[in-house]
Amino acid sequence: MEIKSETIVDAWKSSLRYVFESGEDFTDENKRVCREVLNLVIDVKNPKDDITRAVEILNSFKKWVYPPLDEIADLILSRKLSPTYSYSYGPRLFNFHNLINQIDNFLIPLLKRNSFSRRGIVLVWNPIQDSNIYKRDVPGLISIYFKIRKQRLNATIVIRSNDLFFGWPANLYQLFVLQDYIGKKLGYKTGSLTTFSNSAHIFKDQFEDIQKLISD
Amino acid sequence: MNQIEYNLLLFFKKNPEKEFSTTDILANIFPEDYKDVELVFKNQFADKQMLNKAKRKKGQLHRKILYYLNNLVEEDILKISKQGNKGEKYFVLSLEQGEELIINKSKRKIIISKPSMPAMPIDGYEQKNIAARFESATWVDRLNSILLETTKFKNLKELYNAINKCFSNINDAIGLNDFESVIQTNELNESLSFIRKINSECVDYGKKLSCIIDITNLEKEKTNKVIEFIKEYSDMHSENITLIFDVRSKELQEHSDFFEDVIDIFINSKIRIYIKNQDLYCAPYILGRIGPYCFDENEWLVYKKEFQKKSYGLACSQSTVVVDVNRFFREHNDLRQFRLFIKNIVKSLLSANSLQRRKSDEYFKNIVKLTFPHVKEFFTLSRNYIRFWNYGWKDPNLNQNYVIELIKSTKKEIDNFCVSEETIYKSCGMPTRFKVAFSCLFNGSKFKFSKGLFQKTEIKKLEDLYSKEIEELLGVKEEIFQAFDGGDRSRFYRTGKINSKDICREFNIILKTYKIPFFCYDFAEIKRADIKLTTFIR
Numbered sequence: 001m002e003i004k005s006e007t008i009v010d011a012w013k014s015s016l017r018y019v020f021e022s023g024e025d026f027t028d029e030n031k032r033v034c035r036e037v038l039n040l041v042i043d044v045k046n047p048k049d050d051i052t053r054a055v056e057i058l059n060s061f062k063k064w065v066y067p068p069l070d071e072i073a074d075l076i077l078s079r080k081l082s083p084t085y086s087y088s089y090g091p092r093l094f095n096f097h098n099l100i101n102q103i104d105n106f107l108i109p110l111l112k113r114n115s116f117s118r119r120g121i122v123l124v125w126n127p128i129q130d131s132n133i134y135k136r137d138v139p140g141l142i143s144i145y146f147k148i149r150k151q152r153l154n155a156t157i158v159i160r161s162n163d164l165f166f167g168w169p170a171n172l173y174q175l176f177v178l179q180d181y182i183g184k185k186l187g188y189k190t191g192s193l194t195t196f197s198n199s200a201h202i203f204k205d206q207f208e209d210i211q212k213l214i215s216d
Numbered sequence: 217m218n219q220i221e222y223n224l225l226l227f228f229k230k231n232p233e234k235e236f237s238t239t240d241i242l243a244n245i246f247p248e249d250y251k252d253v254e255l256v257f258k259n260q261f262a263d264k265q266m267l268n269k270a271k272r273k274k275g276q277l278h279r280k281i282l283y284y285l286n287n288l289v290e291e292d293i294l295k296i297s298k299q300g301n302k303g304e305k306y307f308v309l310s311l312e313q314g315e316e317l318i319i320n321k322s323k324r325k326i327i328i329s330k331p332s333m334p335a336m337p338i339d340g341y342e343q344k345n346i347a348a349r350f351e352s353a354t355w356v357d358r359l360n361s362i363l364l365e366t367t368k369f370k371n372l373k374e375l376y377n378a379i380n381k382c383f384s385n386i387n388d389a390i391g392l393n394d395f396e397s398v399i400q401t402n403e404l405n406e407s408l409s410f411i412r413k414i415n416s417e418c419v420d421y422g423k424k425l426s427c428i429i430d431i432t433n434l435e436k437e438k439t440n441k442v443i444e445f446i447k448e449y450s451d452m453h454s455e456n457i458t459l460i461f462d463v464r465s466k467e468l469q470e471h472s473d474f475f476e477d478v479i480d481i482f483i484n485s486k487i488r489i490y491i492k493n494q495d496l497y498c499a500p501y502i503l504g505r506i507g508p509y510c511f512d513e514n515e516w517l518v519y520k521k522e523f524q525k526k527s528y529g530l531a532c533s534q535s536t537v538v539v540d541v542n543r544f545f546r547e548h549n550d551l552r553q554f555r556l557f558i559k560n561i562v563k564s565l566l567s568a569n570s571l572q573r574r575k576s577d578e579y580f581k582n583i584v585k586l587t588f589p590h591v592k593e594f595f596t597l598s599r600n601y602i603r604f605w606n607y608g609w610k611d612p613n614l615n616q617n618y619v620i621e622l623i624k625s626t627k628k629e630i631d632n633f634c635v636s637e638e639t640i641y642k643s644c645g646m647p648t649r650f651k652v653a654f655s656c657l658f659n660g661s662k663f664k665f666s667k668g669l670f671q672k673t674e675i676k677k678l679e680d681l682y683s684k685e686i687e688e689l690l691g692v693k694e695e696i697f698q699a700f701d702g703g704d705r706s707r708f709y710r711t712g713k714i715n716s717k718d719i720c721r722e723f724n725i726i727l728k729t730y731k732i733p734f735f736c737y738d739f740a741e742i743k744r745a746d747i748k749l750t751t752f753i754r
Binding site: 063064065067068071072074075080082084085087088136139140141162167170174203 | 563566567570572573574576577584591592595633636637639640641642643644645646647648
């Protein structure tokens with residue numbers, strides 16, 4: 001299924017509505033009832049205009065405290081792994097397995113050399129660390145693809161497990177921050193953001209809030 | 217600007233939120249001189265003349281640094297945050313969060329700023345002395361309490377150094393797990409010298425230390441050594457070090473001779489003896505200035521199975537907010553408001569944790585160094601604390617069940633909130649831990665709170681433990697222990713005729729009959745004439 005939209009909030013609400021209405025229920029390993037759609041693609045054409053809006057909407061519920069935007073951004077841009085995190089996206093991108101800076105030493109030079117390249121891929125999932133059945137916390141983001149088309153830098157992210165209500169707004173913001181960082185280095189404007197969620201899901205605990213959101 | 221003054225300002229600029237003792241500052245500003253002096257003190261072959269010379273030098277250095285520090289205090293650049301028990305001064309920048317200090321002196325300019333702390337939804341309650349951040353100056357950049365695994369350290373010197381280093385990363389207490397192994401494996405004079413030295417450090421730095429003695433590991437042939445150690449410990453009359461006996465009722469009976477000897481020592485010294493019931497609660501308890509700390513029992517069992525062998529220790533508590541329940545209800549007689557207030561505290565703790573997470577390698581430098589590469593595991597069991605003061609326990613005007621129900625139902629709401637926050641952070645790609653525990657606030661903590669309304673639990677004889685009054689009281693206390701997942705303590709004032717055999721029996725009754733995981737017997741009010749001759753002679 002593919003959901004196309006001009007803005008973040010539209011895409012978010014449409015995808016939540018789709019999963020709520022068409023998803024299938026199951027109980028996950030943490031014994032939480034979950035409604036899921038497999039292989040959901042969400043394509044946002046102009047994310048820049050309302051990139052923080054979904055996070056603002058979540059905060060307006062006042063039932064919980066959403067992570068501050070600078071902490072969300074830090075997670076993808078900071079090269080340093082805080083000792084209290086089990087993993088962080090930034091170190092995976094900028095210092096993968098303590099071996100390679102995938103962004104500054106590969107992606108940016110690659111796209112500078114050939115702006116039409118189809119090899120602009122960076123990985124977050126590290127099989128050496130993550131393909132371990134006893135490990136509790138492993139990244140949700142798997143890989144990110146960057147393509148320059150029509151003078152804009154477009155990004156696509158593959159997410160293995162995606163909580164559409166709480167997680168997706170932060171994922172989009174992180175992707176946008178990274179896209180902006182790379183775009184500035186390359187001299188291109190930011191373009192579309194696309195997410196491919198292998199498991200797009202919502203939790204029963206939030207059904208009431210989701211219904212309220214999609215009916216607004 | 218003088219070079220020393222300049223170095224001092226640079227030192228504080230690097231650590232704008234931290235509090236430093238004169239010794240800390242000295243060690244950083246005159247590292248060479250300080251090292252020389254310390255080397256002499258540590259040199260066991262140093263003669264009296266050398267020691268006197270080193271003492272003089274240390275005094276000179278202290279006076280020298282204090283001259284500059286006091287000048288900076290006069291200029292309102294620094295302020296004295298507290299004075300240690302031996303009179304040592306502690307200094308912090310005289311700056312509020314978000315403020316900037318521009319010092320411009322003879323062609324040199326230094327700008328010092330303190331990062332701004334987000335506004336907290338408890339600020340208003342703090343102004344009214346209904347709530348307070350424990351150790352507000354180090355609320356975020358220090359942990360409240362940690363547990364160190366003594367068996368992981370090769371020798372006492374290594375353990376001593378680790379404790380010393382951890383002092384700068386904590387603001388209340390350290391627990392030493394399996395302390396019986398320290399006593400049993402080292403020579404008596406070595407472990408005594410260790411405890412004396414560490415006691416003096418605890419006094420200087422204002423920290424508490426809990427030495428947890430697990431009776432399960434007590435070796436029969438070494439009990440005399442343990443008793444000798446306890447005897448010497450009791451002579452210290454330390455206010456900073458507590459021995460906690462972690463025992464099962466069966467073990468109390470098996471080692472009754474040992475316990476009778478130990479109880480005699482505590483009776484004669486009129487000091488409190490702390491007992492933790494291992495049958496009821498298997499995780500360690502740590503005593504702090506403001507109250508007890510403990511772990512979630514299920515999480516402790518996982519830790520024990522999976523990490524304990526490779527672990528140097530665990531963070532127990534990150535940040536604490538204390539609450540005067542009595543004053544809250546005098547101002548707002550509203551239950552809904554109370555729940556919202558506690559939720560606001562939890563939101564403040566969440567902000568504090570967010571800062572801690574992002575700066576953990578800077579704030580907890582020594583701990584990170586000590587526990588590397590298992591730093592993440594060090595934080596896997598840590599919680600934040602909300603401690604309640606004057607919450608109605610033993611207040612004759614209040615229905616005790618009502619008080620307990622209020623605490624329990626509020627706790628349930630807070631637990632749900634914490635689970636939601638963990639879900640949100642995880643789904644954003646930040647799997648983090650956020651837990652809040654409830655506990656009591658000890659009497660004597662220095663907050664501007666209402667006067668404590670409580671009665672003493674007095675035991676005059678063994679039979680008192682079966683009296684209706686005590687049974688009822690302890691019944692309520694059992695409920696409170698369940699509500700306070702961050703730990704509680706029952707304190708029994710023992711008066712009347714006394715002997716160690718009876719006390720041992722009383723301990724056994726408490727261990728077997730009541731669901732009270734942690735209690736102490738206070739012998740401070742017994743009279744000499746009430747101590748049986750056998751106990752006195754022993």
